[in-house]
Amino acid sequence: MRSLDDLLAEGVSGRRVLLRADLNVPLDKQTHxxxxxxxxxxxxxxxxxxxxxxxxxxxxxxxxxxxxxxDPQFSLAPVAARLGELLGTTVPLAADVAGDxxxxxxxxxxxxxxxxxxxxxxEAAETSKDDAERAELADRFAALADVYVDDAFGAVHRKxxxxxxxxxxxxxxxxxxxxxxxxxxxxxxxxxxxxxxxVLGGSKVSDKLAVIEALLPKVDRLLVxxxxxxxxxxxxxxxxxxxxxxxxxxxxxxxxxxxxxDRIVLPVDVVAATAFSADADVSVVPVAEIPxxxxxxxVGPRTVEIFGTELGAARTVxxxxxxxxFELAPFQAGTRGVAQAVAAVDGLSVVGGGxxxxxxxQLGLDEAAYGHxxxxxxxxxxxxxGRELPGLxxxxx
Numbered sequence: 354m355r356s357l358d359d360l361l362a363e364g365v366s367g368r369r370v371l372l373r374a375d376l377n378v379p380l381d382k383q384t385h386x387x388x389x390x391x392x393x394x395x396x397x398x399x400x401x402x403x404x405x406x407x408x409x410x411x412x413x414x415x416x417x418x419x420x421x422x423x424d425p426q427f428s429l430a431p432v433a434a435r436l437g438e439l440l441g442t443t444v445p446l447a448a449d450v451a452g453d454x455x456x457x458x459x460x461x462x463x464x465x466x467x468x469x470x471x472x473x474x475x476e477a478a479e480t481s482k483d484d485a486e487r488a489e490l491a492d493r494f495a496a497l498a499d500v501y502v503d504d505a506f507g508a509v510h511r512k513x514x515x516x517x518x519x520x521x522x523x524x525x526x527x528x529x530x531x532x533x534x535x536x537x538x539x540x541x542x543x544x545x546x547x548x549x550x551x552v553l554g555g556s557k558v559s560d561k562l563a564v565i566e567a568l569l570p571k572v573d574r575l576l577v578x579x580x581x582x583x584x585x586x587x588x589x590x591x592x593x594x595x596x597x598x599x600x601x602x603x604x605x606x607x608x609x610x611x612x613x614x615d616r617i618v619l620p621v622d623v624v625a626a627t628a629f630s631a632d633a634d635v636s637v638v639p640v641a642e643i644p645x646x647x648x649x650x651x652v653g654p655r656t657v658e659i660f661g662t663e664l665g666a667a668r669t670v671x672x673x674x675x676x677x678x679f680e681l682a683p684f685q686a687g688t689r690g691v692a693q694a695v696a697a698v699d700g701l702s703v704v705g706g707g708x709x710x711x712x713x714x715q716l717g718l719d720e721a722a723y724g725h726x727x728x729x730x731x732x733x734x735x736x737x738x739g740r741e742l743p744g745l746x747x748x749x750x
Contacts, residue, residue: 354535354749357399357502360526366407367464371498371523372400373515375507375530375728376414376432379711385431389714392507393435395728399504399528400467401440409462411455411497412436412444412469413515414505421477433469444469450476451493459497470497473515480513491518504528507706507729509744510736516744527748530728535745537703537725538736546668546700547573552660552691554579554674555708558602561674567738569613574667576618576660578652578676578687585610585619586640594625596649618663622653624677624684631681650684651677657690664694671737673705673730679712688712696722706730 360370374396379388387393403410419427430446437444444467447455451470458468473479478490491514495501501523503509508516509531527535541549551572553561558581569575577585580597587593588606610617620640625647626633637653638644652660657676664670672695676687692713695702702723704710707730713720720726727733735742 355526356532357402357526357528360500360502361402361406364406365403365500368408368500369411369459369462369498370403370408370500370502371411371413371494371519372403372528373501373503373505373508373519374400374412374414375505376412376429376436377416377507378432380417380431385426387431387435389711390435390439391710391714391726392728393432393439395530396436396504397439399502399530402529403502404440404465404467407464409459409464410467411459411462412467413473413494414469415474415479415508415515416472417474419472419474421474421480423471423475427472427474429469429472436467436469440467442467447471450479451490451497455497473513476514478514480511487514487518490514491522494519495522498523501525502528503744503748504530505744506531506534506727506732508732509729510732510740510742512743517747520744520747525748531745531748533725534727534729534733537701537727538733540701541669541671541703542737545571548667549669550574550576550663550667552576552578552664552670552672552674552695554581554676554688556580556597558584558599558606561734562602562605563738564734565609569609569616572616574616574618574663575613576663578620578656578660578691579674581674582620582652583649585617589619591640592643592645593649594643594645594647596623596625596643618659620652620656621659622655623649624651624653624687625649626683629678631683633683635683650681652687652691654686654690657687657694660691661694664691664698667698668700670695670698670701671703671705672709673707673734675708675712679716685716689716689718692716692718701725703727705733
């Protein structure tokens, strides 16, 4: 896999570089303003290195899930504006993805200039299962540039035109972000320092089943929180009240618990409430005594202590998924406590993207305290499962 440094050594001054970035940031539903610019900031090292070397940079990215046609609520206009602020320059936005306006604006770029294409998912071909449809769009992408750099780790598990197909049409390189993600994930999968502790949260066991089965033989402890813990608790014979429960996964959880012995660590108490609301009546209850009319919405303080003890002994930690509904104040403490324990690890601490990374920022925790904060939750999990990621495979061909 050729790196950005390889490209810079060859020279990029005056050359047009198509940079696939992961700029899929959350937007406020009312104002459409960016609520967390972490992914934009993560793209800066590669982007600035290309600008400094005189490249003419054409940025491609997606935002949200438009239905394969232009949709103003998913325009990259606010992202281009924020990127321009961070770079200290104007970043014009093409009126289309890879059409006449994109071609005209790309042709007009000077050395060190940056152009952003409109949301690649405004083209139905971007995500098409039809190879020929993606190929036609990839041809139009390739016509905009001389070189391709993929720095969108959060999209490398997608066989999309701007990630996979265009990389077959231009000299291709991995950006700094992709290279760093790969370095960290390789360490987790090949030679993690021991003890190796994985913390998994989020709502559904079914979403994490493949990664649990892949990791169990490799980890020393698997700490389970979030909504998914209630299906495990039900598998132990506990009543879970009105908590989130995947009844069709209880037997699977029972099998995993039997196979794992003491390596799976579950909550011993939860913060329960009468409703999914910041104003609901809240109580801390042992997991063996969850009332029928309450739902668990966070792990409890004793659980945070137990998880903290396991994390305190760890030399390698991978954390993916919040411990509770951290967006609501009464249910933040579990995620905050675990996040602080992960940050304090004497070794490699990896935050596995998605909601976990959002929680670190929303709770005001120091991002620099972690060894690595991934930008790709889904891509990280699929890599740890051992699956081939199309966007990485095409870079290594």
